[in-house]
Each structure stands twice: as C-alpha cells, then as structure tokens.
Amino acid sequence: MIPIYQPDLSGNEKKYLIECVESTWISSKGKFIDQFEEKFVEFTKADYATSVNNGTVAIHLALEALGISAGDEVIVPTLTYIASVNPIVQVGAIPVFVDSLESTWQVDPEDIRLKITPKTKAIMVVHLYGQSAEMDSIMQIAHEYNLLVIEDCAEAFGTFYKGQHVGTFGDVGTFSFFGNKTITCGEGGMVTAKDKAVYEKMKHLKNQGVSAEKQYWHDVVAYNYRMTNMQAAIGLAQIERAEEFIARKKEIAELYKKYLADSSVTVHAQQPETIHSYWMTSILVKDARDRESLRDFLKNEGIETRPLFYPVHTMPMYETQENFRIANSLGGRGINLPSWPGLTNEQVVYICEKIKKYFAL
Ligand SMILES: *Cc1c(COP(=O)(O)O)cnc(C)c1O
Numbered sequence: 001m002i003p004i005y006q007p008d009l010s011g012n013e014k015k016y017l018i019e020c021v022e023s024t025w026i027s028s029k030g031k032f033i034d035q036f037e038e039k040f041v042e043f044t045k046a047d048y049a050t051s052v053n054n055g056t057v058a059i060h061l062a063l064e065a066l067g068i069s070a071g072d073e074v075i076v077p078t079l080t081y082i083a084s085v086n087p088i089v090q091v092g093a094i095p096v097f098v099d100s101l102e103s104t105w106q107v108d109p110e111d112i113r114l115k116i117t118p119k120t121k122a123i124m125v126v127h128l129y130g131q132s133a134e135m136d137s138i139m140q141i142a143h144e145y146n147l148l149v150i151e152d153c154a155e156a157f158g159t160f161y162k163g164q165h166v167g168t169f170g171d172v173g174t175f176s177f178f179g180n181k182t183i184t185c186g187e188g189g190m191v192t193a194k195d196k197a198v199y200e201k202m203k204h205l206k207n208q209g210v211s212a213e214k215q216y217w218h219d220v221v222a223y224n225y226r227m228t229n230m231q232a233a234i235g236l237a238q239i240e241r242a243e244e245f246i247a248r249k250k251e252i253a254e255l256y257k258k259y260l261a262d263s264s265v266t267v268h269a270q271q272p273e274t275i276h277s278y279w280m281t282s283i284l285v286k287d288a289r290d291r292e293s294l295r296d297f298l299k300n301e302g303i304e305t306r307p308l309f310y311p312v313h314t315m316p317m318y319e320t321q322e323n324f325r326i327a328n329s330l331g332g333r334g335i336n337l338p339s340w341p342g343l344t345n346e347q348v349v350y351i352c353e354k355i356k357k358y359f360a361l
Helices: 013-023 031-044 054-067 085-092 109-115 135-145 196-206 227-239 240-260 287-301 326-332 345-360
Strands: 046-051 074-078 092-099 121-126 150-153 172-178 187-192 282-284 334-335
Touching: 031 046, 031 187, 031 227, 046 054, 046 196, 046 227, 054 085, 054 150, 054 172, 054 187, 054 196, 074 287, 085 092, 092 109, 121 135, 121 227, 135 150, 172 240, 187 196, 240 345, 287 334, 287 345, 326 334
Parallel strands: 074 092, 074 121, 121 150, 150 172
Antiparallel strands: 046 187, 172 187, 282 334
C-alpha cells in the first residue's frame, strides 16, 4: 500500500531524542525547545513565536490571547479542517462561515465582506493544503473594518505570499506539527505574533498563567499547552531538513501535474506571486459521482487517498441551511494524493497511470 503520508525521520531525530532521555530533559524544559523556536523564527521571519503541544491548542491560545470571547463573531471558511472552527466555539464566540474560491480553494474575500456585522471581531484565514489565501484583499478588509486576523497555517509551513511566509500577515499565525504535516514533532504546534504583548500573553496562558515574579503564583485562569523537549527534539531535526522536504514535495507535485496533464482531473495549482508548499497534492474530478469510486479503485490498486475536507457547515454541530456552493462542490469532488517526500518518481507515475486507467474504463 502506498500511504497518503509518511514522515521522514532519518535525520537527527533519533540522536536528539536519545539526548533527551540520557540527559533526563524529557518534559517541557530543555534546550531543544529554544532551538526549535529559534529555527522556526529564522525560517518564517515571524516577529515572535512560541511552541505549544499541538496545532489545535495553538488556535485556542491565539483566540484567547487576542481577547476573542462570548458573543464575538469570527469569520472562517467552511472548507477547512474541523480544528479551525472548534476553538472559536470553545472561547464562546460564534463561527460565521464563508465560501471559498473555485480557482484557489481558499477563502473568498468578497464573501468575507458580505458576512461582516457589528459583532465581527476577527477573520480566521486558513491556508489550505499548502496554498496561500489572497492576503492582500483579506488584510485590506481587516484594516477597513478594524478586524483581527488569525492565520491557520497548519498546512502551510513553507508557503509564501508575495515573498512573505504565511502566518506573518495577520495578528497571529498558528502551525501544526502533527505526524503528517510538512514538518512534524509527532504532535506539536507553534503560534506566531506580530505584537510583543500578544506573544507575552500567549506564553503566560500556555504555562498555567504563572506569575513572572513569584513562583507558584497564578494570576489568570490558564492552560498547560507546553511543548516537550522531546517533541522539540524531533521538530529541530525536522526543520533542519525543511528546505529539502519542501523541494521534494514540489517536485512530486510537478510530476503529478505532468502525468495528469492529459487526464480529466485538475491538479490544485500554484497561484501567481505565491509559493505553494504542496502539503498535499490534490485533484478535482469533474463529476462528484466519480470521487468515491475513483478512491475505491485506487485503494484496490494499493494507493491510499483522502477526500477533501467535508465543509464544516455540513457537520451536525454546525449545520446550517445556508448554501456554500463552491465549498460544497470542491468538498464533493476533491481528493488528496500521496504527498510525502519519500515517495519515488515511479510511485507517482504509477498513481497517475491508475487515475487515468479509472477514467478509461
Ligand atoms: C492539522 C490541522 C490543524 C490541527 O493541528 P493538530 O496539530 O492536529 O491539532 C488545524 N487546522 C488545520 C487546517 C489542520 O490541517
């Protein structure tokens, strides 16, 4: 079976992990945490960054630190992973869904405009599958209406918009290092901030709200969202090879494009003035009825795939009668293909041949 993803842990991961065990620094203190955070800032050029234990709490922490709370509305694309939305509800705010663009699969700036009300506090941008959202338009809207911007970059490590890494446009950016993300810690996350005060607040909240002056004195209801030195050890080994991973993922995406050029599926494309990091190379079938049967066909040929995200507004907790035409259409027609750096060219060609064979049947 060709898996949809498999992390490459053949660098310094083992060495650094052994160092954690042998030094006994296995908990949320230790040198790898600082080193990983430093390297992350170097890579993304974020003003500030602090590590957390996964990409979901990164979003929760960001919302809390920005003061988003009961009654506030947060605009979020319905075509996203569930973790972009749940933390909005968990801080007491209301997610307001918007549609996506057919061309990019990213949030539709015009629909954002239509959904703004006096209660709107923030826009949650999600850079889906490694492509960047239209940041110029989104930042323009945020500026016009004085809204906060949170960028969910869980799928967009290595993604750039007009030369700038995503997660550095808005007030905060959040990242995930789950096992199948572009770089991994096993589980892990990062939050970036533009403003030092927001960064300090995130550090305070992730660490039980402990006072900086007095040990075991806590001045706010807070959390334990700290990353461990072992997670950071893996993260550091991964980020040392980030350029290599991303370059290979792009090569794989180009290969898919080349071999699927004469097929009836469309490959998610890089947009002008952006760098797509191709977390997942993804395709669209023309007719939604082919989606599951193509996936079944590929499964029988030993190829694991994933469906594009089901739009969140179709799930029981978030069900609404509103129609999100593009998100529904993309969500019903999209497939993520195996996209990990260790895939061989032969495997990619094999996958493309099988996709074409399905449509020739
Ligand atoms: C993976 C992911 C998250 C959550 O990250 P975890 O580390 O799994 O908690 C959030 N948003 C998006 C878009 C993701 O893909």
